[in-house]
Amino acid sequence: MRLYAERPARLTGQVLADVLAIAWAVVWILLGVAAHDLLLRLQGPGFTLVRAGESIRDAFDGAARGAGDVPLIGDRLAGAFGPGSDAGRTLVEAGQQQISVVGTVATGAGILIVVLGLLPVLAVWLPLRIRFARAATAARGASGEVLALRALAHRPVRQLNRVGTDPAAAWRTGDPEVVGALADLELKALGLRGISGR
Structure with missing residues (x-):
């Protein structure tokens, strides 16, 4: 398959168009990665929620264990710490959900930026290059x-x-x-x- 012209003027134009298309694609890929990384920073509050929830859960679980050792009323006293422990678990789940949603949005946004940026290359440059390669190969045969x-x-x-x-x-x-x-x-x-x- 012949990918490039043999005459210098056309060859120069093709090489220049290929370099520009590749540079365009690289720029949009870098923009997509940058947008992905920037959006991932929004996961910070989710990680904070997870850490806070784990601290609250662990504190209430520890208090419940300690209260369980109190004679006669230990079981009832330990049960009183259950809602606090559940609140900690709820915070952990909310933080993990936020982390997951932000990760999904960041990935989707990065991919969308790359795809939208590559559309001109895929819609204009690639068909022209394929058409030339087919025509030149057929002409040589x-x-x-x-x-x-x-x-x-x-x-x-x-x-x-x-x-x-x-x-x-x-x-x-x-x-x-x-x-x-x-x-x-x-x-x-x-x-x-x-x-x-x-």
Whole structure:
């Protein structure tokens, strides 16, 4: 498969377009990663909630264990610390949920930024490059007669008139000079060297 033109002007344009497309993609990927990292900072309060909840839960659990050792009323006293321990667990769950939601939003936002940034590259640059590669590969595998016919069908009349006064008639009769000139014209339009190597 031929990915690049052979003629310097077209080749330079293709290489420049490829470099710009890659640079554009890298910039948007970096922006997506930066947005992801920035949004992840919002997980801080969630981590604080988790730590606070764990502290409250552990304090009430410890108090309940200590109260459980009190003779006669230990079980009842330990049970009184249960709501405080549950409140700590609730805080831990709320913090973990916030951490999870912020992580999901950060990942989604990062991906969305990258996808939106890459849309122009995927919608414009990539189809053009694929179309060129297919056309150039097909042209390199085609005979001079087929290329000449394509030139007759696709090249402007002013270009065809430079080949001869009636290039279609010359093509029909198989005039090798006109067929070669038409084939070269088609190859040149694709940025490829002609059959003669020029």
